Amino acid sequence: MASSGGNAGDIFDVKKIRRLVELMNEHELSEIDLRQADQRIRIRKGGEPMVTMAPVRAQAGPAASAPEAAPAAKVDDQFTALVKSPMVGTFYAAPSPDAPAFIKVGDHVGPQSIVCVIEAMKVFNEIPAEVAGQVMAVLVENGEPVEFGQPLFKVDTRK
Amino acid sequence: MYKRILVANRGEIALRIIRACRELGIETVAIFSDADRGAPYLELADEAYCVGPAKGSESYRKIDRVISAAEIGNVQAIHPGYGFLSENAHFNEVCRSCNIDFIGPTPEAMTRLGDKNTARRIAREAKVPTVPGSEGLIDNEAEAMRVAHEIGFPVLVKASAGGGGRGMRVALNDLALKMALQQARTEAEAAFGDGSIYLEKYVEHPRHVEVQMLADHHGNVVHLWERDCSTQRRHQKLIEESPSPRLSQQTREAMCEAAVRLGKAAGYTNAGTVEFIVDQQGNFYFIEVNARIQVEHPVTEMMTGVDLIKAQIRVASGEPLPFKQKDIKAQGAAIECRINAEDPKKNFQPSPGKITRLMAPGGFGVRFDSHAYPGYVVSPHYDSMIGKLIVHQPTRTEAIECMLRALAELRIEGIKTTVPLHREILGHAAFAEGRIDTTFIERTGLGQ
Numbered sequence: 081m082a083s084s085g086g087n088a089g090d091i092f093d094v095k096k097i098r099r100l101v102e103l104m105n106e107h108e109l110s111e112i113d114l115r116q117a118d119q120r121i122r123i124r125k126g127g128e129p130m131v132t133m134a135p136v137r138a139q140a141g142p143a144a145s146a147p148e149a150a151p152a153a154k155v156d157d158q159f160t161a162l163v164k165s166p167m168v169g170t171f172y173a174a175p176s177p178d179a180p181a182f183i184k185v186g187d188h189v190g191p192q193s194i195v196c197v198i199e200a201m202k203v204f205n206e207i208p209a210e211v212a213g214q215v216m217a218v219l220v221e222n223g224e225p226v227e228f229g230q231p232l233f234k235v236d237t238r239k
Numbered sequence: 240m241y242k243r244i245l246v247a248n249r250g251e252i253a254l255r256i257i258r259a260c261r262e263l264g265i266e267t268v269a270i271f272s273d274a275d276r277g278a279p280y281l282e283l284a285d286e287a288y289c290v291g292p293a294k295g296s297e298s299y300r301k302i303d304r305v306i307s308a309a310e311i312g313n314v315q316a317i318h319p320g321y322g323f324l325s326e327n328a329h330f331n332e333v334c335r336s337c338n339i340d341f342i343g344p345t346p347e348a349m350t351r352l353g354d355k356n357t358a359r360r361i362a363r364e365a366k367v368p369t370v371p372g373s374e375g376l377i378d379n380e381a382e383a384m385r386v387a388h389e390i391g392f393p394v395l396v397k398a399s400a401g402g403g404g405r406g407m408r409v410a411l412n413d414l415a416l417k418m419a420l421q422q423a424r425t426e427a428e429a430a431f432g433d434g435s436i437y438l439e440k441y442v443e444h445p446r447h448v449e450v451q452m453l454a455d456h457h458g459n460v461v462h463l464w465e466r467d468c469s470t471q472r473r474h475q476k477l478i479e480e481s482p483s484p485r486l487s488q489q490t491r492e493a494m495c496e497a498a499v500r501l502g503k504a505a506g507y508t509n510a511g512t513v514e515f516i517v518d519q520q521g522n523f524y525f526i527e528v529n530a531r532i533q534v535e536h537p538v539t540e541m542m543t544g545v546d547l548i549k550a551q552i553r554v555a556s557g558e559p560l561p562f563k564q565k566d567i568k569a570q571g572a573a574i575e576c577r578i579n580a581e582d583p584k585k586n587f588q589p590s591p592g593k594i595t596r597l598m599a600p601g602g603f604g605v606r607f608d609s610h611a612y613p614g615y616v617v618s619p620h621y622d623s624m625i626g627k628l629i630v631h632q633p634t635r636t637e638a639i640e641c642m643l644r645a646l647a648e649l650r651i652e653g654i655k656t657t658v659p660l661h662r663e664i665l666g667h668a669a670f671a672e673g674r675i676d677t678t679f680i681e682r683t684g685l686g687q
Contacts, residue, residue: 167303167307168288168307200304200306200310201303201306201307201310201337225311225312228292228298229273229289230289
């Protein structure tokens, strides 16, 4: 399990985290997100393994970069392109709650491919990839607030 | 009271607003452009969102992104600061339609006072003296002569489509007026595509004196006395002070009361500043209203002890002002110097670059409001002000001495600043005697 951001050792009990992961495995959960006062733990399995834990206030600035800090990221790879958010709003992976996601890891996209929807001021904006290649990673979660320039997807432009 | 506010600005005023919110127990959402990413003051906010690239029109002035940040940040109100969207009535309206409070006047009051003609009309109706001038555009020479004789020479021929001091000609007598009319029309036609002109009385050696106004949503409109901002260069304020030197108590009171009358007549709420010019005889004339908090608001804060930013927030949230006019007392003397990243030796060209060393002054009655720090890169994308140095002392003489002392302590290296110019101005006899008008810097050529 990868660790990013925060002083995990200082704030949280490793035993508690281990127990949480055990619980996730027992009940076949892929993600848990717990908050208490200004503390938060979020653990996600599968695809990009990631453990985020931090005081809630630190989520804002670093939230944009926390996914990038995961060890699997090779952002400076010349064949890796990032699809970045052109606006401030809420990210949605699918056109509607019960519809399938626009894209998933492994899909091929072209510059005009709609990769997601970002809702801003009650308007749903379809976001084109603007690059061609194979989707390597989805860097944000459905319903997550995103800022201008925030990386949303990683695309391998060789494929 | 609000739980959360979005600060729709950057730099020192964003820091100022965040500070006030922290003291009031209000959470803050800050916004930043790519150029301001990593700025230390952003860490004082509870959340911060990037709203665009460095260019102001693509970030801090981009209404949809600012509003989106407000929505995802879950705020109840937005403080616009000064500049950027602070006097944008459309933005104000958008906030309202999104159920977010705009910390400032209503869009209607803002529009009313934003239009110079309407503002002047409201002023005249409220018996606030305005600069004498032609009622509208001048159609022919005969009319120009008539008006000029009515208001008295010297007169200023101004281009209706002009701005920034362009398309203006001073005429001292009939003959000069004939020539000035022709020249102004031709110049205006060439520069703005519109040769329309009007006349205004030319106030010689004017002083710029403004009155701070505060109005709540319960009908209480008060003034917090005046600020003299006559020390200007090319219409940009350099030094502001209070009380205005050489203004009789009678004039001071009349001006401040006029400002309150105007505020009431315009249905104004929240903070605003009423600007006047004062001629050498002590007559004052209304110029315009700045429907926002101003850069130099700390001068008034030091004089009256009133935290204007907190007052703005409280008023916007519906609280009545906790004082009446008689409770507002001005004490001592305060001076503010705007520290700009400009090179006086190169005609005050902006001097962007990295600040390699910064040491702020301190001591009794010294306040330094700045977002700058060692390592800060002064960006060419925004205005060049990097900080405000304010002093407050029991007398004006002591305030000047204190400011000189504080300016000598202030160390900013890596960029050129206006600090040497401030020291020259404050050491000048004319300043000590309070004999400054808006032409002073240009006339004396100080700083160059």
